[in-house]
Amino acid sequence: MKLADVNGMSHVAFVATLGGIFEHSPWVADRAYHARPFASVGALHDAMTRAVHEAPAAMQLALIRAHPELAGKAAGRGELTADSTTEQSGAGLTQCTPDEFARLAALNAAYNENFGFPFILAVKGRDRAAILREFARRVVRDREAEFEEALTQIARIARLRLDALFADG
């Protein structure tokens, strides 16, 4: 995919093409469309993250909740999006030891209980030990800080997905 392709797309095609950059949330691409043409992948990413930050809190919360847990039940059942599957397996999360798996399950439960949304981390470049350390650090923070952190991590994940999409372009 080339940036020029995206810049030349109709609204419907644009949302269909970029609708999965933010997990299950094509409304982000919808809101970013008006900012085209994009001079760079970074400019496209800026427009999409701006759309998230300008959205009402209820939409931001729905976006956060649209993400799967790390090595969670949905992953175990094979219900993740293709992107999430690649990201989680790339970080080795499909190869957890029983102990690591039990620790992640406990952390997922505690985090959801504390904040009402799943723990989100752009896992690329981190191994399981680093992910577990980061998870343990964040599970005890306050909800406002974690809400902001979730949006920051989602923006990072989106940038990695955009870079992969335009890697050949």
Next chain:
Amino acid sequence: MKLADVNGMSHVAFVATLGGIFEHSPWVADRAYHARPFASVGALHDAMTRAVHEAPAAMQLALIRAHPELAGKAAGRGELTADSTTEQSGAGLTQCTPDEFARLAALNAAYNENFGFPFILAVKGRDRAAILREFARRVVRDREAEFEEALTQIARIARLRLDALFADG
């Protein structure tokens, strides 16, 4: 809740209040906000369904996919929204016989396989036998007809949810 309350709300409060009328899809309330004030619940419902019909197909598909299966795995795990739980149990779907449950599971699998999204039906006022008949009728139709039917059923579900929300108003 009274319609006047909703008509007087900020954008953020409006989306927080009506964000769940369309399952996991607060962007519908977001898009309908500009049409306020609403003279009636019907006018509010019209504005919300218009927002769905004017949205790109990828957003309509994400809306459809945000719905749970009837008596499906998510229901069995207690993962439904409060509204979906009430709707499914009201239609007796939590009291299926083993045979009914097996038929629903087979229909859910076939429908998803055929169309790539879950079977959606506003179940209020239907018993399990009627739901199974309708499911068997629809599972063999074409995808375009079912895509439109899903949006029609979602609009009906939304109207029932709005009527319940404003029942005291």
